[in-house]
Amino acid sequence: MNYTLVIQTSLHCPSAATALKFAQALIETKHNILCIFCYGDGVHLANGNTVPPQDEQQTASNWRSFAVENNLVITVCIAAALKRGLLDKDEALRYNKQGISIEHPFELGGLGQLVEATANSDRVISF
C-alpha cells in the first residue's frame, strides 16, 4: 500500500522516534512510502544542526540516515520551517540569514504536496 506520514511533533516528543520506527516497519513489510511530510513542530526533524548529548536519542540524525539509506526525500513545509528559523541555502540567501539548517534528504515544500500525496495514498498516518 502507499503510505503518507505526517509528522507534527517536535524532536523531543517520543512520537518523532515512534514515527521513524513505523517508517522502518513499512519498509520492512514492503509497503511504499509515498511521502513523509513534516508540518508544524515536526519541521525540527529536518534540522541538520542539532547536537544532542551522546547518551540521548539521536532522532534527527536517525531520520536523516533512514531517508538516505532508503533513497527517500522528506518534505518539510516551508511556511512552518521559516517561522521556526529552519532554512535551506536558497531561503537563507533570500532572507539574508546566517544559518542553513535544511539540506538533502530534506526538502522544503508546500501543503500542495501534502494534498497530492494524500490523494494518491491508501493510508495517511499522522504523528
Added chain:
Amino acid sequence: MSAPYCVFLFRAAPYSGPSAQDGIDALLAFAAFEQPIKPLFIGDGVFQLAQGQTPLDRKNIVKMISAFEIYDIDQIYVHKESALSRNLRLSQAIGCHTLVSHPDTRRLIQGARQVLSF
C-alpha cells in the same frame, strides 16, 4: 452513497500551541484543491468554536473557521460529548454545524477515505 471525503480531526485547544492554526491552514490548502473535507472538532478541539474569543496579537481561530463556507465546506462536525463535558458555548459566527454523538462520530471517521489529525 456520498463522495469520498477526508476527515480533519481538530483535537487541540485554539491558542495552546500551533496545531489549531496549522490544522486550519492545511484544511484550507485541501479545500483550495477542491478535496471534500469534513472537519470534526473533538476533545479540547471544541474550544476552537467557543464564543467570545478575543486573542491578542494572533489570528482569531473562530473567525477563520467561520470562513470555511467560502471554501465550500458547508458543514462542520462537533463531538457532542466533548462539547457538553466542557460546558461549551458555541460561537454564533460559525456556520452550519452538527453535534455528533459518539457512535455517529465513529461512523463519520470510519467512512472517511483519509483521516488527518491536528
